Amino acid sequence: MATSKTPYACIGLAVTLLVWGSVWGLFYAPAETYMGDVQRIMYAHVPTAWNAMLALSFAFLCALMSLWRSEMAWDNRLEAALEVGVVLSALLCMQGAIWAKPTWGVWWDWDPRLTTTAVMVFAFGAILALRQFVEDPVKRATWSAVATVIAFADVPIVYFSVRWWNSLHQLQSSPETVSKAFHWPLRINAFGILFLMIGLISLRTRVAALRREEELAPPLPETAPRRAPIAEGARS
Amino acid sequence: MNTGVIQGGWEFVWAAYAVTATILTGYGLSIFSRYRAALRRRSAAGPGVTR
Amino acid sequence: MTHLLAALRKDFLLQWRTRAQAIAVYAFGASALLLFSFAVGPVAATLREHAAGFLWLGLLLSSTLTLAESFHAEAEQHALEGLLLLPVAPAALYYAKALANAAALSLMGAALIPVMVILYDAATPRVPALLGIVLLGSAGLSAPGTLYAAMTSQARARQTLLPLLLFPLVVPVLLAAVKATSLIIHGDPMGQIRSWSLLLVCFNVIHWSLCGLLFERVVED
Numbered sequence: 001m002a003t004s005k006t007p008y009a010c011i012g013l014a015v016t017l018l019v020w021g022s023v024w025g026l027f028y029a030p031a032e033t034y035m036g037d038v039q040r041i042m043y044a045h046v047p048t049a050w051n052a053m054l055a056l057s058f059a060f061l062c063a064l065m066s067l068w069r070s071e072m073a074w075d076n077r078l079e080a081a082l083e084v085g086v087v088l089s090a091l092l093c094m095q096g097a098i099w100a101k102p103t104w105g106v107w108w109d110w111d112p113r114l115t116t117t118a119v120m121v122f123a124f125g126a127i128l129a130l131r132q133f134v135e136d137p138v139k140r141a142t143w144s145a146v147a148t149v150i151a152f153a154d155v156p157i158v159y160f161s162v163r164w165w166n167s168l169h170q171l172q173s174s175p176e177t178v179s180k181a182f183h184w185p186l187r188i189n190a191f192g193i194l195f196l197m198i199g200l201i202s203l204r205t206r207v208a209a210l211r212r213e214e215e216l217a218p219p220l221p222e223t224a225p226r227r228a229p230i231a232e233g234a235r236s
Numbered sequence: 237m238n239t240g241v242i243q244g245g246w247e248f249v250w251a252a253y254a255v256t257a258t259i260l261t262g263y264g265l266s267i268f269s270r271y272r273a274a275l276r277r278r279s280a281a282g283p284g285v286t287r
Numbered sequence: 288m289t290h291l292l293a294a295l296r297k298d299f300l301l302q303w304r305t306r307a308q309a310i311a312v313y314a315f316g317a318s319a320l321l322l323f324s325f326a327v328g329p330v331a332a333t334l335r336e337h338a339a340g341f342l343w344l345g346l347l348l349s350s351t352l353t354l355a356e357s358f359h360a361e362a363e364q365h366a367l368e369g370l371l372l373l374p375v376a377p378a379a380l381y382y383a384k385a386l387a388n389a390a391a392l393s394l395m396g397a398a399l400i401p402v403m404v405i406l407y408d409a410a411t412p413r414v415p416a417l418l419g420i421v422l423l424g425s426a427g428l429s430a431p432g433t434l435y436a437a438m439t440s441q442a443r444a445r446q447t448l449l450p451l452l453l454f455p456l457v458v459p460v461l462l463a464a465v466k467a468t469s470l471i472i473h474g475d476p477m478g479q480i481r482s483w484s485l486l487l488v489c490f491n492v493i494h495w496s497l498c499g500l501l502f503e504r505v506v507e508d
Contacts, residue, residue, distance in 0.1 A: 119458050143438050207274050
């Protein structure tokens with residue numbers, strides 16, 4: 001069990017970068033021509049989107065490795081990456097809703113990206129739920145890896161079907177046109193969330209590893225003090 | 237109104253940043269506390285237990 | 288191939304012997320269709336407009352019951368382990384079960400169509416096209432559904448887990464099937480049915496091959 005301080009260093013660096021990038025984005029970057037100040041949400045939203053995709057792609061990689069090598073280490077990483085990916089995707093949906101309200105006038109618009117993200121939250125969140133209900137660690141590892149592979153393969157189909165479905169009603173203008181002045185806060189925050197994600201995933205992997213250790217070798221019953229209450233309970 | 241520029245909206249910007257900061261901090265703290273709890277359980281298992 | 292046929296025969300026999308349950312599930316689906324109209328209100332035009340969506344939601348809800356029970360016989364008394372001891376590829380077991388499920392769901396979908404027509408006044412002369420969409424949609428539901436049923440039949444809380452895992456995955460099936468059915472009922476001036484059916488076919492190809500490939504890992508011990 002590695003107990004190095006690397007995750008904490010990552011998280012510390014991430015916090016520094018995020019504060020720097022956000023202050024720049026909020027107070028020093030110029031307001032966008034059409035979007036006005038609302039555009040500043042993008043400095044948090046776009047980096048979250050990139051890193052959510054990255055975390056879930058890493059989960060997919062872990063699932064493939066877990067199926068191929070059948071090592072518990074990959075299952076621990078899978079659990080960590082799935083959870084971080086789901087949290088980031090859920091956060092992404094909330095930011096998207098907050099951005100949609102002043103821009104499109106509604107909290108939720110059936111924009112393909114927003115909708116696909118919501119579907120992903122449920123698809124990958126369900127795998128985390130599945131893990132809660134399977135006691136056998138080997139089966140849990142295989143099943144969640146299989147489910148992750150299938151859910152990941154499903155994401156492009158969901159995206160295209162929603163895009164097709166929605167494009168029949170309206171065409172959405174995309175806020176991707178970012179000019180030079182907006183690049184720096186975006187990049188700094190992207191690296192900030194990247195380091196935060198790495199730190200959180202590695203810390204969460206340790207939690208998973210410790211739990212797995214407990215499952216595979218449960219704490220031995222202590223001899224004298226533990227027995228008494230059990231015997232009492234059996235008698236009553 | 238006719239310029240097409242969205243006026244104001246700072247409350248949405250603050251809301252977005254507040255939600256982001258709250259969720260990320262809360263999630264980070266939850267992982268940290270779970271990590272500490274798992275470590276504590278392991279050391280509570282006693283030094284006699286070898287793994 | 289002979290293994291697949293033998294397994295197929297077993298699964299169809301199982302479906303036939305549990306037909307009382309299939310009828311109960313059908314009653315559930317039909318009553319769901321009835322309830323949707325209460326939720327929307329007795330305006331004929333609105334009901335007719337959403338008929339396709341209601342039909343597919345009804346089928347989706349009942350499919351979770353059919354699928355969750357489909358591995359019931361195998362989960363009891365370790366029958367699945369026994370089957371896996373036979374010199375049969377696990378993929379054959381999967382495809383047989385998935386085909387039997389697809390057949391059961393298509394039958395149920397086809398049987399729900401008259402209910403939809405009567406309740407929502409959504410008659411259409413293009414019955415073969417409608418049946419084709421029902422077949423494609425049922426196949427799309429049963430490919431991942433059978434795999435997840437194999438998993439959840441051995442887990443706790445399987446009645447909750449199966450829909451939780453399945454619903455997000457089959458969003459494309461629901462979208463495409465509802466759109467295509469709706470176009471069949473209300474007319475298709477721009478010829479979009481073909482593209483929606485193509486989407487269903489793509490979903491089926493991807494999931495039938497991927498799930499068949501992965502099934503062995505799910506049931507191995």
